[in-house]
Amino acid sequence: MKEHFEGKRALVTGGLGFIGSNLAIRLVELGAEVTLVDSLVPEYGGNERNVEPIADKVRINISDVRDQYSMRRLVEGRDFLFNLAGQTSHMDSMKDPFTDMEINVRAQLSMLEACRQYNPEIRVVFAGTRQIYGKPDYLPVDEKHLLRPVDVNGINKMAGEWYHILYNNVHGIRASALRLTNTYGPRMRIKDARQTFLGIWIKLLLQGEPIEVWGGDQLRDFTYVDDCVEATLLAATDPKAEGEIFNLGGEPVVSLKELADLAVEANGGGEAIVKEFPADRKKIDIGGYYSDFTKIKETLGWTPKVSLQEGLKRSFDYYRDRLEDYL
Numbered sequence: 001m002k003e004h005f006e007g008k009r010a011l012v013t014g015g016l017g018f019i020g021s022n023l024a025i026r027l028v029e030l031g032a033e034v035t036l037v038d039s040l041v042p043e044y045g046g047n048e049r050n051v052e053p054i055a056d057k058v059r060i061n062i063s064d065v066r067d068q069y070s071m072r073r074l075v076e077g078r079d080f081l082f083n084l085a086g087q088t089s090h091m092d093s094m095k096d097p098f099t100d101m102e103i104n105v106r107a108q109l110s111m112l113e114a115c116r117q118y119n120p121e122i123r124v125v126f127a128g129t130r131q132i133y134g135k136p137d138y139l140p141v142d143e144k145h146l147l148r149p150v151d152v153n154g155i156n157k158m159a160g161e162w163y164h165i166l167y168n169n170v171h172g173i174r175a176s177a178l179r180l181t182n183t184y185g186p187r188m189r190i191k192d193a194r195q196t197f198l199g200i201w202i203k204l205l206l207q208g209e210p211i212e213v214w215g216g217d218q219l220r221d222f223t224y225v226d227d228c229v230e231a232t233l234l235a236a237t238d239p240k241a242e243g244e245i246f247n248l249g250g251e252p253v254v255s256l257k258e259l260a261d262l263a264v265e266a267n268g269g270g271e272a273i274v275k276e277f278p279a280d281r282k283k284i285d286i287g288g289y290y291s292d293f294t295k296i297k298e299t300l301g302w303t304p305k306v307s308l309q310e311g312l313k314r315s316f317d318y319y320r321d322r323l324e325d326y327l
């Protein structure tokens with residue numbers, strides 16, 4: 001990877017967030033000149049603590065991806081755009097659909113227009129989500145599965161993804177998209193469930209409180225953040241990725257109850273309580289989901305390297321001494 005990134009200029013939107021900060025650390029290791037863009041809106045997961053190891057090696061721009069004039073200036077002269085900024089909470093999108101649309105649709109289109117007008121040679125990777133599949137018709141879910149989102153966030157993320165593919169196909173902006181599935185690991189938001197339910201589980205277990213498992217039988221797969229970062233770098237550098245959409249995933253596939261037991265084990269203790277699904281969540285629950293990531297494996301050579309057990313252990317170890325920084 002070093003030959004692709006050394007001395008190159010990379011822009012990471014959502015750069016102080018979970019995946020963005022982990023990607024930034026890796027890019028710095030590879031010798032890239034990195035600029036991070038983040039609005040630091042409290043609800044969206046940005047945290048300056050995330051980039052402490054590289055704070056003196058990156059440029060940080062506190063601005064909103066909805067600001068088209070700021071983004072126009074920022075994309076100029078960049079070799080890579082890692083487009084990770086977005087509103088991720090499914091419940092927030094249902095309560096405030098217009099803000100979700102502004103961030104996940106209008107801002108994405110504005111960013112791509114800035115690339116088309118001011119830097120058409122840039123290489124773009126968009127962070128999408130498996131949520132756009134909705135309730136699966138079959139498992140594992142491959143990229144040919146019908147897209148049938150069950151909430152506003154899924155619809156808007158689907159639109160943002162396809163704007164990237166359209167601009168690749170029509171305007172020649174070299175773009176690809178990754179459909180992320182339950183990414184977890186160090187630097188994720190854990191003070192609430194806006195980003196991932198696994199984060200709130202980690203917080204509660206570290207605080208000595210029981211965790212709630214809603215349902216328990218739903219199947220899931222999980223991608224450790226380092227594996228997600230490597231997939232993102234591959235998508236940015238391999239010409240075979242241009243115009244393509246790839247599922248990410250992980251192994252093994254587990255039920256939520258099995259995941260809770262693994263989390264308790266990784267923490268060295270704790271309690272998991274199985275409960276009925278809350279009514280408001282049940283309406284947008286997709287049941288079981290796990291992905292078929294054969295396409296990215298065969299096209300780009302990506303496979304997840306970090307097992308779920310190891311990833312959970314690393315996650316608990318990271319937060320154990322830093323819990324206050326993330327509350």
